[in-house]
Amino acid sequence: MAAVKLLVVDDEKDLLELLVKRLKRKGYDVDSAENAEMALPLLKERYYDVAVYDIRLPIVDGITLLKETKKIQPEMEVLMLTGHGTIETAIEAMKFGAFDYLTKPYNLSELELTIAKAMENKILKEKNESFKKIIKQQNQFHIIGQSPKFKDVLELTKRVSDSDVPVVIEGESGTGKELFAKALHYWSSRADEPFVAVNSGALPEQLLESELFGYIKGAFTGANQDKKGLVEAANGGTLFLDELGEMPLSLQVKLLRFLESGEFRRVGDVRERRVKVRVVAATNRDMNKEVADGHFREDLYYRLNVVKITVPPLRERKEDIPLLINYFSSQAKQHEKIFSEDAMKKLQSYSFPGNVRELHHLVERGLLLSRGNIIEEEDLLLSHQRKNVSDEENLLCTLDELEKVHIEKVLKEVHWNKTKAAEVLGISVRNLYRKIELYSLIQ
Structure with a gap:
């Protein structure tokens, strides 16, 4: 596990050196500064887990430094060091996001314990944020399929x-x-x-x-x-x-x-x-x-x-097509639309070279192009119903020539959006760039 990164700011030079030596011996990765002016550039250059600030600093005080810190690294925990006369100020610092404060003179073991607690709190907050993201992701996470081949893969997973x-x-x-x-x-x-x-x-x-x-x-x-x-x-x-x-x-x-x-x-x-x-x-x-x-x-x-x-291709689990269509339709705004019997038969007899991604696009296209609440076969515009990649006189050509024409056509269709073109072609963006260079394709 990587060492916890600390930033210690105190204008008492001897105390600062003592703190740094003690914390480094305990395995912490420590940077130090004698004032806020020295600390702020460090905050902008390095990531820290926990900071320890003296409230009474020259020119720019510890509270102001705390406020600036929360702008630069809001997730970092900050401990405040205070004398008896500034306890109220330290309590006020808690409102600005400080984790805790210690009153001078303090025991070094107490400081180490408070740093450890601050780090535990930081980790807990990160886990809570991660958990919120996971809940959101899991709500969006769906694997659709009931065919025997698909269920076997799911079981292995x-x-x-x-x-x-x-x-x-x-x-x-x-x-x-x-x-x-x-x-x-x-x-x-x-x-x-x-x-x-x-x-x-x-x-x-x-x-x-x-x-x-x-x-x-x-x-x-x-x-x-x-x-x-x-x-x-x-x-x-x-x-x-x-x-x-x-x-x-x-x-x-x-x-x-x-x-x-x-x-x-x-x-x-x-x-x-x-x-x-x-x-x-x-x-x-x-x-x-x-x-x-x-x-x-x-x-x-x-x-x-x-x-x-x-993962099996869609043509090997065609019984899942109605399930997938139902799911993709339910996610769309026009979810009240349904596919006609002829459209459904056409989809179930189609080979789907682009697999589930192509089916998703076909459903979106059908929902968009259909005039009424029934999506007909002609609304789908399957790949074999589209225009040929090249005209009849160019059909007798090499595969490279045919590939060049097809890639150029796809690029024009998506207005030279490389990411979208690579997705349509079923290749990586890097591979697409290589082919653009190979065939000297120019926008």
Whole structure:
């Protein structure tokens, strides 16, 4: 567990040095300042768990510093040190967000105990906030399906949810892999801890490492302060690595080391840090082929692939389509609309290359385009009913030429919104950028 970060501000230099030495011996990470003018820049540069302020400071007093602190780092707990003549002021400080106060002269053991209580209170507040978020997320968290194949996958997810072993979730784009990753988290004893997702294909290679592991001040141009990475943010909970197959080889080595030891270094740092997280990865690629082709490290894949969950495509669980349509319709404003029998039959006979995500879009389109309360077949505009990607004279062409035309058409349809285009195409944003460059596509 990372050391608790403290900031101690007192204008009595000898007492300040004594406090810092004592607290550092107790394992705290301590910064100090002799006045508010020295303390404020530190508050803007570093994150602190607890601060200890003397009320009587020169020029800017401790109460004013407390008020400024709550603007900069509102979640930080602050203890006030006061003499007998300023107890009323210290009590007043409680109204401005101070956790507690101690009267000088105080026992150092009493100060340490109060700091520990302040830290416990901070953790409790963070857990309460996390719990509120979880309640909100769980209210929005639905996995819909009753088909035998889907129920088997659901049962496997429940069985392994409370384990610490890594899991790989495989499945085509749009099948709902992230929902299963969330199920693994929220059905486990980690449910009140963070669920942190990172898309390996959405960030450039040079940014992905700093996003994942964090960095220290001065590590590179623009690194003006220490930044916690997603690995640390997920401590105690679940780290979800989406688009696993897109992860660059250079980062795979560091991820393997982290999985084996729980240790990592922020970019630019020499210190080892340790966290405990459950790693869940998802991919729409054939990872065995990726390994065979040298695009993914074999040792990392086997380290991650302790348990494999394969989410079936929608075409293999068509009995779930009416359930999903009912759910998506109920979430929309036009929920009073219903699908005609012909429209429902057409949907159940459709192959759904985009899986559940495509069905969701079709339902939204049907609700939007239908003129009355009945959604007809023509309101759905299935992919095979749309215009061909290229005209007849261009049908005899290479797959690359056909792909180029299709990608360009999709980009134009979504007004060159890369994220939306990648979602429609069923590929990662990073992969889309590569294809735009490959085919020299210009907006």
